[in-house]
Amino acid sequence: MQTFAINFSFAVYILSILSYGLGYIIKKKSFEWIGLTFMLWAFIVQAFYMGWRWFHGSYAPMSNMYESLTLLVWLVSLFYFWFLYAINSSEKKFPLLGLGFWVSLFSLILLGIASLNDRSIQSLMPALQSNWLLFHVTTIMIGYASFALSFLGAALYLVCFRKKPEEEKSYAFDGLMERTVIFGFLFLTIGIILGSVWANSAWGSYWSWDPKETWSLVTWFFYAVALHLRKSRNWKNEKFAWLSLTGFIIVLFTYFGVNYLLSGLHSYA
Numbered sequence: 001m002q003t004f005a006i007n008f009s010f011a012v013y014i015l016s017i018l019s020y021g022l023g024y025i026i027k028k029k030s031f032e033w034i035g036l037t038f039m040l041w042a043f044i045v046q047a048f049y050m051g052w053r054w055f056h057g058s059y060a061p062m063s064n065m066y067e068s069l070t071l072l073v074w075l076v077s078l079f080y081f082w083f084l085y086a087i088n089s090s091e092k093k094f095p096l097l098g099l100g101f102w103v104s105l106f107s108l109i110l111l112g113i114a115s116l117n118d119r120s121i122q123s124l125m126p127a128l129q130s131n132w133l134l135f136h137v138t139t140i141m142i143g144y145a146s147f148a149l150s151f152l153g154a155a156l157y158l159v160c161f162r163k164k165p166e167e168e169k170s171y172a173f174d175g176l177m178e179r180t181v182i183f184g185f186l187f188l189t190i191g192i193i194l195g196s197v198w199a200n201s202a203w204g205s206y207w208s209w210d211p212k213e214t215w216s217l218v219t220w221f222f223y224a225v226a227l228h229l230r231k232s233r234n235w236k237n238e239k240f241a242w243l244s245l246t247g248f249i250i251v252l253f254t255y256f257g258v259n260y261l262l263s264g265l266h267s268y269a
Contacts (some may be wrong), residue, residue, distance in 0.1 A: 001048075001049060001052045002049070002052075002053075002119060004045075005045050005046065005048070005049035005052075006111070006115065006119075008041075008042070008045050009042045009045060009046060009073075009107075009111055010108065010111060010112075012038045012039075012041050012042040012045075013038070013039070013042055013104045013105075013107055013108040013111070014108065015035075015038045016035040016036075016038035016039050016042070016100065016101075016104040017035070017101060017104045017105055017108065018035075019031045019032070019034040019035035019038060020032055020035040020098070020100055020101035020104065021101065023035065024098070024101070029097070032097050032098060032100065032101075033097070035100055035101065035104065036084075036097065036100050038104075039077055039080075039100060039103065039104055039107075040081070042077070042107070043074065043077045043078065043081070046070065046073065046074045046077075047074065049070070050067075050070060050071065050074065053067065053121060056121055057121040057122075059124050059128075059129075059133070060133060060134040060137070060138075062133065062134070062137040062138065062141065063124055063128050063133065063137075064117065064118070065114070065117045065259065066114050066115075066117035066118060066119050068137065068141060069110050069111070069113060069114035069117070070111075070114055071137075071138075071141050072110060072141055072144060072145055072148070073107045073110050073111055073114075075141055075142060075144075075145035076103060076106065076107060076110075076145045076148050076149055077103065077107065078145075079145055079146055079149050079180070079183075080096075080099065080100065080103045080149060083096060083149065083176055083179065083180070084096050084097065084099075084100075086179075087172050087175055087176060087179075093168070095168060095169045095172035095173075096153075096172055096173070096176060098156075099152060099153060099156055099173075099176075102152045102155070102156060103149070103152060106148065106152060127202060130198065130201070130202070132194065132195075132197070132198035132201065132202075135194050136191055136194045136195045136198050137191075139187045139188075139190045139191035139194060140187070140188065140191035140192075140195070140216075142184075142187040142191075143184040143185070143186075143187035143188035143191055144184070144188075144251055144255060145184075146180045146181070146183045146184030146187065147180065147181065147184040147188075147223075147244075147247060147248050147251050148248060148251075149176070149180045150176070150177050150180035150181050150184065150244045150247075150248065151244055151245060151247075151248035153173050153176040153177050153180065153244070154173075154177050154240075154241035154242070154244035154245050155241075155245065156173065157170070157173040157174065157177070157237075157238075157241045158238065158241050158242075158245075161173060162237075162238050162241070170237065174236055174237050174240065174241075177240055177241060177244050178230065178236075178240070181223060181226060181227060181244060181247070182227065184223070185220075185223045185224065185227060188216070188219065188220055188223070189220065191216075192216055192217070192220060195213070195216075199213075211258045212254070212258050212259075215250075215253065215254040215257075215258050216254055218250060218254070219247070219250050219251055219254050222246070222247050222250055223247055226240070226243040226244070226247060229243065230243075
């Protein structure tokens, strides 16, 4: 199952990228829908794969870098499908359809990084043998996935719509950035709170200024300021796009950089 799921996902994401690219070149929207269909196949197979790992490992598959990256890819696709239909879908215009190319490319890159890590199913170390693993990591990864989609939307906005703020697609992408940042901020907040409760249970302290905790707080403050600037200072469109890009760079350091460059209580992750 594992080999099939990984190879299938790689192949399907490549086909999705090619379909989107061909649709852009020949100006046929039908190829973009084909690309979206390939993404949906990968999404379904990855869901079964994570369920398979959960069944065979007897724990939620989110205990290491490989498993959390796989979950992140799945969640990014989930939120893309959700917002694709949520934003102007009632008019059947689907202005975010073209973003699927970048979601597929992003997913392919993350899966490539994940494949460099240990993929074996191992017994959980004592520190992770807790139901808090599921609640804390899930909420944090939901936040990260939402920020990732905001990052992709912001990048495409700056490239294609920065000088066309009155276009319908510009409004759609600006709306995507706002909604995904709000959604991500909400779940990051919940994840930090759940993590502090778990930390008190495991280590006897709600907050230890561990590098992961510290950078999670930095990430939280940045997005809090970003939302404040949007609501109170009307930082929209290009300004908010740059905030979304910068925020996700901080997320990447919190997620990858802290694990590999800094040692602390979360080093096992």
